[in-house]
Amino acid sequence: MQKQPTIRDVAHAAGVSVAVVSRVLNPGSGPVAPLTRSRVNDVMETLGYHPRTAARELKHGPPTTLGLLLADVSNPFFARLADRVVQEAHARGIQVLLMTTQEDDRLESERLSTLMERRVSGIIATPTGNNLEIWRKLQSLGTGVVFVDRSIPDMPDVDVVSINNIESARSATALLAAYGHKRIAMITGPATSTTGRDRITGYREALRDAGLPQDDALIRSAAFRGTAGGDATTTLLNLQDPPTALVVANTAQVTTVLRRLVHSGVSIPDELSVVVFEDSPWTELMTPPLTIIRQPIDMLARHSVQLALAHASGRTSATPTVVRVDAELVERSSIVAPKARA
Amino acid sequence: MQKQPTIRDVAHAAGVSVAVVSRVLNPGSGPVAPLTRSRVNDVMETLGYHPRTAARELKHGPPTTLGLLLADVSNPFFARLADRVVQEAHARGIQVLLMTTQEDDRLESERLSTLMERRVSGIIATPTGNNLEIWRKLQSLGTGVVFVDRSIPDMPDVDVVSINNIESARSATALLAAYGHKRIAMITGPATSTTGRDRITGYREALRDAGLPQDDALIRSAAFRGTAGGDATTTLLNLQDPPTALVVANTAQVTTVLRRLVHSGVSIPDELSVVVFEDSPWTELMTPPLTIIRQPIDMLARHSVQLALAHASGRTSATPTVVRVDAELVERSSIVAPKARA
DNA sequence: AAACATTGTGGAACCGGTTACACTTTTATG
DNA sequence: CATAAAAGTGTAACCGGTTCCACAATGTTT
Numbered sequence: 069m070q071k072q073p074t075i076r077d078v079a080h081a082a083g084v085s086v087a088v089v090s091r092v093l094n095p096g097s098g099p100v101a102p103l104t105r106s107r108v109n110d111v112m113e114t115l116g117y118h119p120r121t122a123a124r125e126l127k128h129g130p131p132t133t134l135g136l137l138l139a140d141v142s143n144p145f146f147a148r149l150a151d152r153v154v155q156e157a158h159a160r161g162i163q164v165l166l167m168t169t170q171e172d173d174r175l176e177s178e179r180l181s182t183l184m185e186r187r188v189s190g191i192i193a194t195p196t197g198n199n200l201e202i203w204r205k206l207q208s209l210g211t212g213v214v215f216v217d218r219s220i221p222d223m224p225d226v227d228v229v230s231i232n233n234i235e236s237a238r239s240a241t242a243l244l245a246a247y248g249h250k251r252i253a254m255i256t257g258p259a260t261s262t263t264g265r266d267r268i269t270g271y272r273e274a275l276r277d278a279g280l281p282q283d284d285a286l287i288r289s290a291a292f293r294g295t296a297g298g299d300a301t302t303t304l305l306n307l308q309d310p311p312t313a314l315v316v317a318n319t320a321q322v323t324t325v326l327r328r329l330v331h332s333g334v335s336i337p338d339e340l341s342v343v344v345f346e347d348s349p350w351t352e353l354m355t356p357p358l359t360i361i362r363q364p365i366d367m368l369a370r371h372s373v374q375l376a377l378a379h380a381s382g383r384t385s386a387t388p389t390v391v392r393v394d395a396e397l398v399e400r401s402s403i404v405a406p407k408a409r410a
Numbered sequence: 411m412q413k414q415p416t417i418r419d420v421a422h423a424a425g426v427s428v429a430v431v432s433r434v435l436n437p438g439s440g441p442v443a444p445l446t447r448s449r450v451n452d453v454m455e456t457l458g459y460h461p462r463t464a465a466r467e468l469k470h471g472p473p474t475t476l477g478l479l480l481a482d483v484s485n486p487f488f489a490r491l492a493d494r495v496v497q498e499a500h501a502r503g504i505q506v507l508l509m510t511t512q513e514d515d516r517l518e519s520e521r522l523s524t525l526m527e528r529r530v531s532g533i534i535a536t537p538t539g540n541n542l543e544i545w546r547k548l549q550s551l552g553t554g555v556v557f558v559d560r561s562i563p564d565m566p567d568v569d570v571v572s573i574n575n576i577e578s579a580r581s582a583t584a585l586l587a588a589y590g591h592k593r594i595a596m597i598t599g600p601a602t603s604t605t606g607r608d609r610i611t612g613y614r615e616a617l618r619d620a621g622l623p624q625d626d627a628l629i630r631s632a633a634f635r636g637t638a639g640g641d642a643t644t645t646l647l648n649l650q651d652p653p654t655a656l657v658v659a660n661t662a663q664v665t666t667v668l669r670r671l672v673h674s675g676v677s678i679p680d681e682l683s684v685v686v687f688e689d690s691p692w693t694e695l696m697t698p699p700l701t702i703i704r705q706p707i708d709m710l711a712r713h714s715v716q717l718a719l720a721h722a723s724g725r726t727s728a729t730p731t732v733v734r735v736d737a738e739l740v741e742r743s744s745i746v747a748p749k750a751r752a
Numbered sequence: 753a754a755a756c757a758t759t760g761t762g763g764a765a766c767c768g769g770t771t772a773c774a775c776t777t778t779t780a781t782g
Numbered sequence: 783c784a785t786a787a788a789a790g791t792g793t794a795a796c797c798g799g800t801t802c803c804a805c806a807a808t809g810t811t812t
Binding site for chain 4: 753754755758759760761762763768772774775776777779782
């Protein structure tokens with residue numbers, strides 16, 4: 069447990085001043101004679117010197133760290149998003165502090181305090197929907213705040229990156245309608261979430277366009293965590309006039325819904341046609357392979373990182389940026405025309 | 411973009427010295443009159459003061475940040491591990507810097523430099539197997555280094571947390587042998603990885619115990635990334651005397667292997683019995699539900715975080731700690747007795 | 753009541769970098 | 783060749799916290 073050399077140690081060993089070493093460390097910050105430079109570099113090498121980030125950050129706040137505040141990394145959608153965000157950030161020499169909220173606004177508030185104390189240059193987050201004042205404060209401090217996947221309606225002046233939720237839900241629903249389904253159900257996130265609301269909107273539009281009646285009993289908003297998705301499924305199956313088709317409009321609920329369907333002995337697609345918002349490789353391996361809405365995760369990641377950093381580097385446009393990327397509907401075999409019923 | 415108040419601003423506004431404010435900030439570091447304390451707290455509140463982590467860390471290195479260096483977070487196994495590590499760390503007030511190596515030792519070396527400069531108190535990593543000197547240096551600097559899932563044979567003095575790979579592979583193989591399979595294949599990670607090697611060892615032991623012949627053609631080491639797992643599958647299927655059972659011994663390869671099996675029209679379990687090292691909810695939803703080796707991820711996470719921090723807090727035992735937790739074999743329906751062959 | 757311990761507070765050095773500025777040495781220009 | 787401009791280097795202040803130490807005020811012990 070030896071203690072690390074400091075910039076003064078290096079300066080002394082190289083027979084120069086700390087200013088020179090600093091200039092070697094930050095090319096472009098001032099002139100250094102080539103000979104001196106290489107000598108300093110040699111000394112740093114042999115001493116095993118590494119400049120300390122904390123000290124560097126003291127002078128000017130760092131555009132070197134991003135906060136990534138997700139609901140839950142065990143959800144494969146967020147996991148892949150995290151993976152891409154990290155890669156994207158690394159490509160720009162930025163590090164990522166990963167935090168999770170577990171959909172809990174108290175935890176979210178704690179995480180945000182930490183990020184504030186770290187003076188991160190930007191935060192990419194899936195907000196719980198509360199803590200408005202904290203978000204505002206963060207913004208007013210010059211932190212680049214970007215909401216990804218979801219947004220908060222009461223905060224119109226935040227950059228948002230997400231898929232086009234309305235359109236995605238509409239196309240999924242429309243596809244089912246085109247197959248002749250009349251009783252199409254939707255399971256989605258809580259009504260407090262913008263994704264949930266938007267996807268319901270798209271669903272309703274598709275029904276209206278297809279001239280189908282709306283039945284609120286077919287729309288189930290379920291919590292993201294736990295088995296709420298499965299419970300919603302059971303409720304739908306027990307309906308007097310159960311649906312012949314189902315849109316599972318949130319990744320977090322897909323496996324719990326499918327598990328319930330399997331356990332209930334419902335056969336897909338014969339008894340129930342299915343479309344899911346999910347892009348796991350497993351969807352293709354199911355019997356039958358599932359028709360899915362595929363979210364372009366690397367697009368989401370790229371735009372998020374770019375916006376978060378743009379804010380920090382001062383290029384902050386007056387109006388908030390809203391990026392909506394298109395999701396892709398991948399047709400496989402989990403949809404068939406509904407059976408004529410007795 | 412107002413600028414943040416500093417400790418001196420608070421001190422001035424409260425009519426006390428900075429030392430007092432610092433003591434309020436760090437309870438236990440010295441006496442403060444209750445009245446003074448509440449006054450200072452009020453001022454901090456109204457000013458919206460948040461102490462700056464970078465400045466705090468300057469004085470004494472911080473036990474406040476952990477590096478988590480994984481191969482790839484899009485792999486659900488690592489994603490769930492990350493999720494648990496983050497939760498575990500948060501529970502102790504520690505933040506997690508997430509980084510990925512993409513199994514590339516050049517990237518790994520860069521990430522390690524960054525972590526060194528941040529003076530993180532600990533690093534939890536899935537090492538690529540190279541960069542030995544850097545790992546050693548990190549250790550000698552007092553950083554708590556913990557290898558999780560894998561290890562590096564040439565570095566015996568590092569704490570390691572993983573499942574019991576030999577035993578897991580043995581039990582999976584033994585189960586297949588018990589069903590009467592004689593041609594049991596294994597697809598696993600590259601031979602350079604300890605997990606790959608250990609799992610092959612367990613596999614061989616099981617064959618020996620069952621009195622079955624060893625056939626190296628049935629053991630395929632495949633790269634973690636890309637479709638190497640699928641290619642290995644094709645090789646196995648094209649063997650003159652193809653296997654009747656298969657152990658897929660690495661999560662990273664499970665979906666590519668299964669995809670290849672499906673595309674090749676191989677029916678599970680009739681033509682091929684299968685056990686996979688994977689614990690996704692999807693494995694249960696397959697037709698048939700897959701028999702799996704389930705890794706106790708929260709155990710791995712808990713021990714990793716604990717060891718990484720123990721090192722930092724000085725309680726470093728002379729001998730390296732090796733934690734091996736037992737994985738669970740979950741029997742489902744992807745194994746049947748082999749058909750008698752013509 | 754004297755001697756002493758305890759509590760509460762402030763001044764100033766320090767952590768390890770960055771950087772404004774002054775200074776000396778080269779090199780370029782007229 | 784004188785002089786201005788540029789290159790190379792050093793000194794010291796600064797960033798925003800923590801902490802050692804000195805000191806005053808209060809409380810406790812004989």
